[in-house]
Amino acid sequence: MVKKKEYKEWPPYAPGTHVHESDISEKKITFTWWEPEVQYSWSLGPAMSKFLMGLKEGKIYGIHCKRCKRIIVPPRMFCEYCFGPTEEWVELPDTGIIETFSISYLDPDARRIEEPILVGVVDLDGTPPHHGFMTYFGEMTKDEIKIGMRVKAVWKPENEREGSITDIKYFKPLKGGED
Amino acid sequence: MKEVAVIGAGMTLFRRHLKETGKELSFLATKMAMEDSGLEKDDIDMVVMGSAPDAFDGIHMKGENLIDGSAAVGKPYVRVFNGGGTGVFAPIAGWWHVASGVADICLVVCEEKMGNCYPHPQTAFRHIWDPILDRPLTPNLVWLFAMEMNRYMTVHGIKKEDIALVSVKNKRNAVGHPCAQLADPNITVEDVLNSEIMAWPVNRLDISPPSDGAAALIFCNRDIVHKFTDDPIYVAGTGWSIDSTMWTNRDLYFPRYVAQAAKMAYKMAKIENPRKEIDFAEPYDPFSYKELHHLEGLLLCKKGEAPILTREGVTQRDGDLPVCPSGGLLGVGNPIAATMGQKVCELYWQLKGVAGKRQIPGDPRIGVAQAWGDIMQMGTVILLRRG
Amino acid sequence: MGFLEKQTDPTSPMHWRGDMQADYFYPSGIAGDKFFKHLMKNDTFLACKCSKCSKVYCPPRLYCEDCFEEIPDSNWKEVPPVGTIRLFTVARLNAHGKNLVTPKVVAFIDIGSTNSAILGIINTNDFNKDFTNAKVKAILRSKDKREGTLKDIVYWEEV
Numbered sequence: 001m002v003k004k005k006e007y008k009e010w011p012p013y014a015p016g017t018h019v020h021e022s023d024i025s026e027k028k029i030t031f032t033w034w035e036p037e038v039q040y041s042w043s044l045g046p047a048m049s050k051f052l053m054g055l056k057e058g059k060i061y062g063i064h065c066k067r068c069k070r071i072i073v074p075p076r077m078f079c080e081y082c083f084g085p086t087e088e089w090v091e092l093p094d095t096g097i098i099e100t101f102s103i104s105y106l107d108p109d110a111r112r113i114e115e116p117i118l119v120g121v122v123d124l125d126g127t128p129p130h131h132g133f134m135t136y137f138g139e140m141t142k143d144e145i146k147i148g149m150r151v152k153a154v155w156k157p158e159n160e161r162e163g164s165i166t167d168i169k170y171f172k173p174l175k176g177g178e179d
Numbered sequence: 180m181k182e183v184a185v186i187g188a189g190m191t192l193f194r195r196h197l198k199e200t201g202k203e204l205s206f207l208a209t210k211m212a213m214e215d216s217g218l219e220k221d222d223i224d225m226v227v228m229g230s231a232p233d234a235f236d237g238i239h240m241k242g243e244n245l246i247d248g249s250a251a252v253g254k255p256y257v258r259v260f261n262g263g264g265t266g267v268f269a270p271i272a273g274w275w276h277v278a279s280g281v282a283d284i285c286l287v288v289c290e291e292k293m294g295n296c297y298p299h300p301q302t303a304f305r306h307i308w309d310p311i312l313d314r315p316l317t318p319n320l321v322w323l324f325a326m327e328m329n330r331y332m333t334v335h336g337i338k339k340e341d342i343a344l345v346s347v348k349n350k351r352n353a354v355g356h357p358c359a360q361l362a363d364p365n366i367t368v369e370d371v372l373n374s375e376i377m378a379w380p381v382n383r384l385d386i387s388p389p390s391d392g393a394a395a396l397i398f399c400n401r402d403i404v405h406k407f408t409d410d411p412i413y414v415a416g417t418g419w420s421i422d423s424t425m426w427t428n429r430d431l432y433f434p435r436y437v438a439q440a441a442k443m444a445y446k447m448a449k450i451e452n453p454r455k456e457i458d459f460a461e462p463y464d465p466f467s468y469k470e471l472h473h474l475e476g477l478l479l480c481k482k483g484e485a486p487i488l489t490r491e492g493v494t495q496r497d498g499d500l501p502v503c504p505s506g507g508l509l510g511v512g513n514p515i516a517a518t519m520g521q522k523v524c525e526l527y528w529q530l531k532g533v534a535g536k537r538q539i540p541g542d543p544r545i546g547v548a549q550a551w552g553d554i555m556q557m558g559t560v561i562l563l564r565r566g
Numbered sequence: 567m568g569f570l571e572k573q574t575d576p577t578s579p580m581h582w583r584g585d586m587q588a589d590y591f592y593p594s595g596i597a598g599d600k601f602f603k604h605l606m607k608n609d610t611f612l613a614c615k616c617s618k619c620s621k622v623y624c625p626p627r628l629y630c631e632d633c634f635e636e637i638p639d640s641n642w643k644e645v646p647p648v649g650t651i652r653l654f655t656v657a658r659l660n661a662h663g664k665n666l667v668t669p670k671v672v673a674f675i676d677i678g679s680t681n682s683a684i685l686g687i688i689n690t691n692d693f694n695k696d697f698t699n700a701k702v703k704a705i706l707r708s709k710d711k712r713e714g715t716l717k718d719i720v721y722w723e724e725v
Contacts, residue, residue: 008533010188011189011357014357015191015192016207017197018197019593024196036237040583040584040585042310042584044311048312074425074427099427100333103378110299129430134312134316142379202595203597220633234586234588
């Protein structure tokens with residue numbers, strides 16, 4: 001042990017050396033640059049496999065947890081609340097309500113865009129409240145989009161579907177009289 | 180279970196890019212904590228490192244890489260990590276090393292170099308999304324917070340002006356912090372509302388910056404704290420809880436995992452009325468609305484009440500419940516795990532009365548700090564009390 | 567059903583392919599920056615010595631990891647870029663498991679007059695030789711091409 005420093009105020013100073021973007025681009029400091037190459041192949045597991053194959057067929061599958069009495073989507077092999085196995089596949093309607101959304105002026109690479117992207121979570125019909133997945137919203141303006149709006153999936157044409165969440169292009173407003 | 184005291188704290192400058200390597204930053208923060216306590220490397224029994232994804236620093240197994248800067252060579256060492264929750268979880272891990280009796284003195288170091296990830300740490304954040312359900316939609320992390328903020332605002336009918344008040348308060352509070360990255364004594368609500376819109380309802384000045392930085396804390400057993408101080412600061416309670424990763428299967432308007440962690444901590448601290456018994460709070464504020472969201476999660480006010488408290492000035496430094504007197508993440512910076520510096524280290528400095536320009540008036544005796552991480556999942560809570 | 571279903575189709579479950587997209591910029595740090603900037607202009611290394619335990623670090627550090635004390639600038643000095651091979655191996659496969667056209671001799675080189683070692687590639691055509699204890703010298707890039715990274719040392723050669 002050594003004598004403590006009795007500063008009156010803490011932190012007494014701020015150690016560290018600030019470098020600006022220009023110090024980096026003008027190479028005023030030395031650094032090493034590295035571009036990693038890492039590839040992945042994720043196993044989907046039986047539940048997600050069936051869900052994606054269902055999307056390819058134009059269907060949304062959920063799975064039933066009998067103990068919790070809930071239909072879960074996206075489906076999984078076990079329920080994380082009761083930690084029991086899930087049972088019984090359920091085909092769900094492709095309609096629901098908007099659970100939440102954002103109006104993004106950033107594209108996926110964080111570049112600014114003029115026409116915003118509408119993205120959010122759809123709470124699917126046939127499931128307990130607040131159960132759904134992330135999706136785009138379309139055929140509505142940023143002033144029209146509202147939490148609670150009824151929406152319906154717009155699918156890619158059958159020959160373009162790949163078995164991916166993007167087989168649903170977006171959800172559009174569900175007008176009265178449509179199924 | 181042994182009672183645990185804090186006897187030293189330190190932190191570095193927080194900036195978008197710092198010249199130091201991760202090891203050097205860890206060293207600088209640890210050195211300051213050692214100056215505070217009078218300890219040397221051999222006095223430390225065990226070390227806990229808190230650092231968020233390897234993908235920021237770009238060094239796989241970075242917990243092992245940072246050892247020599249954390250005074251840990253030749254010592255029992257563990258790295259803990261739960262995303263943004265690490266800033267409070269690492270001190271909790273340090274606490275349990277001493278509370279269990281396996282260590283008398285435990286050093287906790289938190290470090291982050293988000294600037295290493297090029298061109299922007301958003302690139303690393305992209306990999307937090309589920310590869311199958313979310314990534315094919317090519318989401319941006321700001322979308323996620325925007326969706327949660329929208330849900331919170333809609334359920335309670337909150338206006339953006341009230342949320343912007345948090346950015347104004349915290350960036351002004353940060354003026355008193357020597358390490359602060361984005362302190363601004365003159366910022367107004369109009370500045371926040373007029374700042375570039377990223378993903379509605381989130382504007383640029385609603386978001387904390389990515390930062391490089393490090394912080395350190397030293398814990399010791401109550402039996403030996405008299406060697407260091409006659410006015411000890413104790414850990415009164417700790418709590419932590421995590422919710423499901425399936426964030427699209429939850430209503431995001433209330434962080435129930437924070438409430439669970441808070442209840443665990445309050446029970447340990449024997450606090451029955453948090454709003455009355457707690458003197459100040461440092462909730463995690465990476466976005467302006469998160470301070471409000473977390474105040475409610477910490478059960479310091481009713482659901483939907485946090486914006487009203489903010490509007491009425493209750494959460495100012497001289498208010499009845501000062502919140503983020505340090506300047507928070509919005510003002511000081513957000514080097515993920517190293518936010519331990521302006522959260523838990525701040526509790527310690529405020530309780531000791533050495534926070535300088537940031538000092539809360541009166542005689543604060545109990546403070547609560549909270550962090551939050553992963554995909555709207557992790558809540559970590561710690562309470563420190565004087566005497 | 568669900569978890570309890572039998573899997574009879576080998577093509578299901580499927581897989582999902584993806585990659586990690588991020589580039590990295592690693593600043594050399596306070597000590598490292600001095601070392602590499604010196605190497606850009608000179609043909610020597612810098613080393614530093616801990617005042618407490620006298621351990622000599624090369625490449626140098628801001629602090630001694632054993633004593634946890636800052637090493638002052640006054641304890642820095644130049645050392646010649648020479649060393650002795652402590653261990654080596656001959657790599658015949660690349661990172662993806664394919665045969666290298668020319669094998670690579672990778673060595674752990676104790677830098678003379680310091681207590682430190684550095685990893686380096688040995689320039690040689692003899693891949694069956696025992697390089698243990700061989701004396702080697704760093705061959706540096708021409709000064710106008712040095713960039714301030716480890717690659718300014720092209721390889722090491724026996725003297």
